[in-house]
Amino acid sequence: LGIPGEIVEIMADREDFAMVSVAGVKRAVNIGLLEDEQLRAGDWILIHVGFALSKIDEAEAAAALRMLEGMGQAYADELLALAASDSARIREERSASSGQPLSSPGGAAR
Amino acid sequence: MRFVDEFRDAEKARVLAARIAELCEPGRRYKFMEVCGGHTHTIYKHGLEDYLPETVSLVHGPGCPVCVIPMGRVDDAIAIAEQPDVIMTSFGDMLRVPGGRGSFFDSNAAGADIRMVYSPLDSLKIARANPDKRVVFMAIGMETTAPSTAMTVLRAAAEGLDNFSIFCNHVTIIPAIKAILDSPDMRLDGFIGPGHVSTIVGCRPYEYVSRDYNKPLVCAGFEPLDILQSVYMLMRQVHEGRAEVENQYARVVPWNGNAKALAVMAEVMELRPYFEWRGLGFISQSALQVREKYAAFDAERIFQLPGVRVADPKACQCGEVLKGVLRPWECKVFGTACTPETPIGTCMVSSEGACAAYYNFGRFTRERVKAASR
Numbered sequence: 001l002g003i004p005g006e007i008v009e010i011m012a013d014r015e016d017f018a019m020v021s022v023a024g025v026k027r028a029v030n031i032g033l034l035e036d037e038q039l040r041a042g043d044w045i046l047i048h049v050g051f052a053l054s055k056i057d058e059a060e061a062a063a064a065l066r067m068l069e070g071m072g073q074a075y076a077d078e079l080l081a082l083a084a085s086d087s088a089r090i091r092e093e094r095s096a097s098s099g100q101p102l103s104s105p106g107g108a109a110r
Numbered sequence: 111m112r113f114v115d116e117f118r119d120a121e122k123a124r125v126l127a128a129r130i131a132e133l134c135e136p137g138r139r140y141k142f143m144e145v146c147g148g149h150t151h152t153i154y155k156h157g158l159e160d161y162l163p164e165t166v167s168l169v170h171g172p173g174c175p176v177c178v179i180p181m182g183r184v185d186d187a188i189a190i191a192e193q194p195d196v197i198m199t200s201f202g203d204m205l206r207v208p209g210g211r212g213s214f215f216d217s218n219a220a221g222a223d224i225r226m227v228y229s230p231l232d233s234l235k236i237a238r239a240n241p242d243k244r245v246v247f248m249a250i251g252m253e254t255t256a257p258s259t260a261m262t263v264l265r266a267a268a269e270g271l272d273n274f275s276i277f278c279n280h281v282t283i284i285p286a287i288k289a290i291l292d293s294p295d296m297r298l299d300g301f302i303g304p305g306h307v308s309t310i311v312g313c314r315p316y317e318y319v320s321r322d323y324n325k326p327l328v329c330a331g332f333e334p335l336d337i338l339q340s341v342y343m344l345m346r347q348v349h350e351g352r353a354e355v356e357n358q359y360a361r362v363v364p365w366n367g368n369a370k371a372l373a374v375m376a377e378v379m380e381l382r383p384y385f386e387w388r389g390l391g392f393i394s395q396s397a398l399q400v401r402e403k404y405a406a407f408d409a410e411r412i413f414q415l416p417g418v419r420v421a422d423p424k425a426c427q428c429g430e431v432l433k434g435v436l437r438p439w440e441c442k443v444f445g446t447a448c449t450p451e452t453p454i455g456t457c458m459v460s461s462e463g464a465c466a467a468y469y470n471f472g473r474f475t476r477e478r479v480k481a482a483s484r
Contacts, residue, residue, distance in 0.1 A: 001148070002306055016261075030231065032261055033371045046309070046362065049201075049251075050229025051258040054309045054368070060361050067333050070155065074461040081202060085228035 001078050002046040002053055003068065004061035005029060009041050022047065023065075023079055050085060119335055126338040127161040133345040140166045141297065142344055143434050145287060146304035147174030147462025148332050154471040156334040162341065169434030172286050172390060173304055175251045176203050176460035177432060179279055180386040181420035184209025187248050187277055190413045191222040197240060198224045199233040200248035203460045206453060210420035230262035230276070237266070237274035246409045249276045254306040256280040256398055257371035260378035263400070263407045277409040278379065278400050283307050284315050285396035286387060291323050295435055300344040302337065303329035305359050310375075312367025313355050320353040331359040378404055386419065388456055389429025428455035431464050438468040445469060 005022035016032035018039065031039055031052045039045070044061040045052040056064070068075040134140070144150055150170045153159060159168055172178050184207055191198035191214070198214070205214040205226060218224040223243075227233050230247050237245035249259040259276055266274045283304060290296055303316055308329045319327045326347035330340035340358045347354060357363055378401060385397030400408035422428065425443045430436035438444055438457065448454040450466050457465035 030258075030261065033257055033368060033374070035370055046306075048306065049255055049258050050231050051261065053254065053306065053371075054362050056362055063333055067152070074151075077202065081226070081228040085232050 001068070001074070002048050002064065003075075003078060003082065004044055004056060004064045005047050005052075006061070007031075007039055007041050007043045007045065010039065018052070020045065020047065020052075022082060025079075025083055027082065027085070047082075050082075122335055123161055123338055126335070126342050127163075130166060130338070130342050130345050131163045133342075133349045134163050134165050135349075138165065140299045140345065140348065141169060142166070142300050142302055142341060143169050143171045143290070143298050144302040144330075144337070145171040145173040145283060146302075146307065147177070147460065147464070147467075148305065149302055149330060149337060150174070150464050151462055151467045151471075152332055152334055152337055154467040157471075158334055158337055161338060166341065166345070168302075168341075169298070169437075170431065170464040171290065171301075171434055172387065172432045173252065173283060173307070174432075174457070174460050174462040174464070175255070175281065176207055177428065177456040177463045178281060178286075178387045178389070179204075179207060179250060179456060180388045181209045181422060182386065182416075182418055183279055184213070185211055185420060186415045186417060188212070188214065188217045188222070189416050190246055190277060190409055191217055191224055193244070193413060195243050196223065197236060197243050197245045198222065198248060199227045199236060199245065200224075201228075201250065202226045204248060204250055206459050207456055208453065210418075230259050231265075234262055234266055234271070234274060237271055238269075241273060243273060244412075245274050246413075247274070247276045248279065250279045252281055252283050252304075252307050253310045253375070256379065257310060257368075257375045260374045263378045263404055264374065266407055267404065272406070275407045275409040275412050276400065278398060280379065280398040281385065281387065282381070282396055282398065284311075284318075285393050286390060287316075287319065289387075289390050289393050289396075290433060291319070291325070293433060296433060298325065298434075299348055300326040300328070300353075302340050302344070303327045303355075305329065305331055305336075305363065308357075308359065308363040308367070310368050310371045313357050313363065313365050314367070316355045320355055324353045326353045326356070328356045329359050329363050331362065377401075387432075388422065389432035423454055426455040428457045428465075431455075431457050438465040441465070 005020040008019045011017045017028045018031045020029040034052050037055045044056050046054045214224045233247035316327045328340040328343045379398040380401050381395045382397045382399045384392045384394045386392050405411045427441040453459045457463040
């Protein structure tokens, strides 16, 4: 799955990361694969497993969202997995454990 | 034809369907393969086959990364997970994939520490938080996902993490398409090329399909109209006697792909001499392994693996489904012994798998079509 998100800001203190608004939730996304794109706040990207895969325009983002919403459970699972993902908070709380327990099958697809 | 699942722009879909029908030559049947599991999902979800003339059929290809993982590799991953002090991590849809000795779920129930992650970066985070554990990321996926895994390895190397490794099962789609083209039991008129994979590799790597096999290929987006438009483009090529690579998804897919992603992938990984694909068998140079330079992050070098090839269960016909020889509902165990809750084969596990997509959406569409036409 590729999920569209809008860049809120390029993170100055974290190399390769941007704060991105995804379905209303802000989270950090690795934008290292798009370093040639000169990404800026307001740009839309397609996110896959925590990485920005391609830069898209707003119309494409809207179309992708429409399609994902039509997917129902698979999209809901992907958003849940993304929301629970800890890669956003990399250097904080070194001691906290992360990763989701195996009580909920389904979830992220690649 | 009945339109059982109306979607936005259904009227445009009918117009496209009519134009496709106009290109059909009398008495000729057309068969196109959609390589990508995401396309399979859209096709079943929206009942797109019902829009197409009866002489145009779509068959599902091997583009579901979870579906093509052979049982022996699942057993290898479980063998790693059962080593002392190991935390095994992987994507959610890998967890129920059955190996010869059960799935990750079974292994977790038996005491192994297996965790679901959304991103390989989550595995890295787990490694940082657990310096006394050995954290392994079971990396699966095609070229869409491999650059993210490679970026994660580079980050681990930059940070000097010594307790993180990947069990690399990344596969590359180009050799698999070639294997299908070489397969004697498959006669295809063209391909709907993958969308997300192509954002990374671009359109160039498919040129051999048109040049050497004289088949058209159209890289397609994921909306219903994208797919119908792509079928129209394929039909037009066939009608005009052309065989070219075309890009229907140009709004996202650059012709030359993503140079940075390809470079990162090439830095960390190299082609394996051969790799087993479920259903397709061993295909040469069809998967990626970690380069010697990053051996410290390669679970295959760190852990002793059984490395035993395990034959698929006799009842399971995922192989035929992945090659497009059988439709999901033609499999002997589809929907009876094999369901998404208790999958026998991988095609029933992933949401991108043809069987799961058909089980969840397609069969209802078919039933409604039957009911409506009574």
